[in-house]
Amino acid sequence: MNRVIVVAPHADDEIIGCGATIAKHIQSGDEVVVIIATNASIGAPELFSVEQIKNTRSEAIAAHQFLGVKETIFLDFPAPALNAYPEYKISVEISKIFVKIKPTHLYLPHPGDIHQDHKAIYRASLVAARPQGENKVANIFCYETLSETEWTPMQEKAFVPNCFVDVTDVFSKKTEAMAFFGSQIKSFPHSRSVEAFKALAMYRGSTIGVERAEAFVIERQIII
Numbered sequence: 001m002n003r004v005i006v007v008a009p010h011a012d013d014e015i016i017g018c019g020a021t022i023a024k025h026i027q028s029g030d031e032v033v034v035i036i037a038t039n040a041s042i043g044a045p046e047l048f049s050v051e052q053i054k055n056t057r058s059e060a061i062a063a064h065q066f067l068g069v070k071e072t073i074f075l076d077f078p079a080p081a082l083n084a085y086p087e088y089k090i091s092v093e094i095s096k097i098f099v100k101i102k103p104t105h106l107y108l109p110h111p112g113d114i115h116q117d118h119k120a121i122y123r124a125s126l127v128a129a130r131p132q133g134e135n136k137v138a139n140i141f142c143y144e145t146l147s148e149t150e151w152t153p154m155q156e157k158a159f160v161p162n163c164f165v166d167v168t169d170v171f172s173k174k175t176e177a178m179a180f181f182g183s184q185i186k187s188f189p190h191s192r193s194v195e196a197f198k199a200l201a202m203y204r205g206s207t208i209g210v211e212r213a214e215a216f217v218i219e220r221q222i223i224i
Contacts, residue, residue, distance in 0.1 A: 005097070012181045037094075111123070118145065143214070164216075
């Protein structure tokens with residue numbers, strides 16, 4: 001049995017980025033834990049109310065329970081202002097979770113994402129996952145988040161996947177899980193629409209000759 005951790009900067013990033021892969025892990029008997037790293041009502045109270053965040057977190061819990069996620073962990077780092085927040089503090093808290101769970105698989109946002117929160121969570125998580133000591137995270141993958149990853153700035157490294165997961169048989173679980181996020185889902189042609197998620201999965205699937213796939217960039221794999 002694998003122990004999987006998905007780190008999401010904001011609630012719903014985990015479903016957009018790898019919701020079907022989460023479902024596939026759970027179908028295979030793996031344990032999945034999701035970390036939602038930020039709380040926007042703390043970082044930008046003028047934009048996000050406490051009630052809004054409570055609602056989004058309730059949506060996340062419902063989506064995760066539907067998928068069969070073992071545990072959802074909410075942290076309270078100040079979105080959307082992580083570019084002005086000490087990353088070592090984020091690393092320390094995430095490291096505590098890694099030490100406790102000892103993940104075999106770790107899924108992170110891509111460092112090229114246009115959102116500064118995504119970049120900060122990626123870096124802080126990698127620091128927490130440094131392969132020192134007895135417990136090493138053997139498999140680290142970066143996922144793509146529609147509405148962030150496709151807008152990689154020119155000076156950043158673009159998302160070029162080198163790992164694909166055939167999710168044909170579980171993709172419907174992703175769209176059903178995303179439906180719980182009523183406050184976040186958008187209407188097509190917005191990139192955070194169900195139609196866009198389906199289109200991306202079909203495109204990634206066609207890359208490897210299957211109906212639906214999710215794509216990742218391999219950050220690290222340790223073979224012992």
